[in-house]
Amino acid sequence: MEEPFFVCVYKKDGMPIGQIVSPENEFPESFEEIKVKSSDGDNIEEKASEFEKIFESYCNSILSYIDMLPFIASISPMVGDAIRSVGLINFLKEKSGKTIETEGRDIFEVPSRFYSDFKEIADSANKASAVGRQIPKMMIIGIVSTYEHHLARLIRKILSSNPDRLTSSDKQVSIKDVFDAKGIDEFKEIVLDKEIDMIMRKL
Known part of the structure; x- marks a missing residue:
C-alpha cells in the first residue's frame, strides 16, 4: 500500500506564507517555530564548513533564479498589458x-x-508596459549580483583564513580609515574590505 505524506500550509491573514512536509502528520503550531532557510545559508548544518555553506547558499540562490526566470519572462509582458487594461x-x-x-x-x-x-493615464500605462518588458533583464542583473555577493563572501573567508595574505598586501590605507576605526578589529575589517574590493575589481 502506498504511504501518504502530509503537507502543512501556514497562513497569515488568510494568505499562504509557507509550508513544510512530514511523513508523520506532525507539525509545529506556527510558522514562526520553523527555522526558515535564509538566502545567506546561515541555517545550513553547523558541521558543514564555511566554504560549504557559501557554496550551498550560492547554488540555492541560482537554482531559484533558474526556476523563476522562465515564468517571469512569460508573464512580464502581461503585467504591463494588465495595468494598461485596468487603468x-x-x-x-x-x-x-x-x-x-x-x-x-x-x-x-x-x-x-x-x-x-486621458494623456496622463495613457502615458502611465505605456511606462508600466515598458517596465514589464524590463523585468527579465532585472532578473539577469539579480543573477549577476548574487554571483558577486557570494564571490565576495568566498574571498572574505579565504583572506580571513589566511591573515598572512593581508599583512603582505601592499594595499594603502588612508589616515582617515585609521582614525575612523573604533578599534583594531574594525580596522582589520576596513583593510579586509579594501583587499576584497581590489580583488573583485581585477576579476
Whole structure:
C-alpha cells in the first residue's frame, strides 16, 4: 500500500506564507517555530564548513533564479498589458459618451475636456508596459549580483583564513580609515574590505 505524506500550509491573514512536509502528520503550531532557510545559508548544518555553506547558499540562490526566470519572462509582458487594461480601459468606459464595440477593437468617444486626463493615464500605462518588458533583464542583473555577493563572501573567508595574505598586501590605507576605526578589529575589517574590493575589481 502506498504511504501518504502530509503537507502543512501556514497562513497569515488568510494568505499562504509557507509550508513544510512530514511523513508523520506532525507539525509545529506556527510558522514562526520553523527555522526558515535564509538566502545567506546561515541555517545550513553547523558541521558543514564555511566554504560549504557559501557554496550551498550560492547554488540555492541560482537554482531559484533558474526556476523563476522562465515564468517571469512569460508573464512580464502581461503585467504591463494588465495595468494598461485596468487603468486606461476603466477610464475610457467611465468617461466615454459612446462606445462602438467590435470583435477586434472598441472605439470610445470621449469629451475633449478629458483629454489631458486621458494623456496622463495613457502615458502611465505605456511606462508600466515598458517596465514589464524590463523585468527579465532585472532578473539577469539579480543573477549577476548574487554571483558577486557570494564571490565576495568566498574571498572574505579565504583572506580571513589566511591573515598572512593581508599583512603582505601592499594595499594603502588612508589616515582617515585609521582614525575612523573604533578599534583594531574594525580596522582589520576596513583593510579586509579594501583587499576584497581590489580583488573583485581585477576579476
